[in-house]
Structures are given as C-alpha cells and as structure tokens.
Amino acid sequence: MTIAIDYYFAPHSPWAYLGHQRFADVARTHGAQVRVLPVDLGGRVFPLTGGLPLAKRAPQRQAYRLLELRRFSEWLQVPLNPNPCYFPVNPDDAAKLIIAVDLQDGTEAALALAGAVMRAVWVEERNIADEGTLAELLQAQGLDRARLDDAHSQRVHQRYEEDSQRAIDAGVFGAPSYVIDGEIFWGQDRLDFVERRLQQIDKGERD
Secondary structure, X not given: OOOEEEEEEOOOOXXXXXXXXXXXXXHHHOOOEEEEEEOOHXXXXXXXXXXXXXHHOOHHHHHHHHHHHHHXXXXXXXXXXXXXXXXXXXXXXXXXXXXXXXXXXXXXXXXXXXXXXXXXXXXXXXXXXXXXXHHHHHHHOOOOXXXXXXXXXXXXXXXXXXXXXXXXXXXXOOOOEEEEOOEEEEOHHHHHHHHHHHHHHHHHHHO
16 A cells, blocks of 8 residues: 655745755655645645734744744754845745646656755745746756746646645644644654654555
8 A cells, every 4th residue: 555645735834845855865765755845835825723924923923933943954954044145035936847747757856946945045045936047947857847847837826826735634733744644744743753754654554
C-alpha cells in the first residue's frame, strides 16, 4: 500500500523552505506519494484559523522569528537570508504555477519547482511575484514556459481555492503542514515525527 502525504505549504514561507528538501527526501525514502498542495495562507487560511501576517505580529514575536530562522539555518546547514529583499511578497502566482506544473508535469517536477521558488526568495534575492522571475525558474527546471499561461487558467485557480479549503477542513493553520491519515504535523521541526510515523506504517505493513 502506498502511503500518501498531503503537503500544505506557501511558496514564500521560510519554514517550508527550510524543510522542503528534507521532506522530499524522507517521502522518497519511504516510497510515499506526496500531494503537492500550495495554499493561500494569508488570504484564506489565517483569517479562519487565528494566524496573523508577519507585519501584524507583536515586535517580540517578529524578533524571535528572526532568531529561530538563523538557528535553524545554521543547524540544518541550509543557507537563508532572514531579511530578503523581496519579502513580504505576494505568493499567489508562484503557487498557481506550482499547481500548473503538478497537473501537467507531475509531482516530482512540482516539488523541484517549489524548492526553486523558495530558494529564489530566501537565498537568491529574487521577486517571485514577477513573471520574468517565474519564467527563469521554469527554464532552469527544464519546464515549458507555457505553464505560465496554464497557471492563469480557471482549472488552476479553482484547484488553488479548493486546496486552500481542503487545508482548512483538515485543521491546517500554518505552513508547512504534513498530513498523514488525518494526522497533522505542523512545521519543518516536526519532520522527525513525520519520519517516525512513516516508519510505523512501514513496520505495520511488514508485520
């Protein structure tokens, strides 16, 4: 039986970026099927689940966030600029592009593009709200530029809305969130628990 993991994230989330490759590697090791689900975190999920955009959080929380980003970047040895030029940034076009690639080119291509988009924000100082940047990221991944047009389709827009609602219905309130058999693991710092859960499933199948 193939294990399925619902991977809810926002393409401008530093926490999703920090955990992205590690999550992909864990899922691949266990032969898990990943459902790539970028969601409208600020526009749909936060208003219904009590989350606040960064600018509206208390100064103490903002300061601690920067501290934690530096800590995790150093610990995981994943490069990250905690104050990139293009953040905050509107992630909607990037999210829809990832969905378009998922629909047309498959999960692995969508995961690879998602990682490139996140790295563009948090390492390369690039504006993922700019179509030219997105076109360059597509090209670097060997993907068809036509995906930019696909990303503006009604089909993709509808899936973005549906996946955002799906996240809310699943109890998701932040990114990244990994859901296995209805169990939520919130945050890249919960990936150890994700791996343990997958190991339990693997063991159960062998027993």
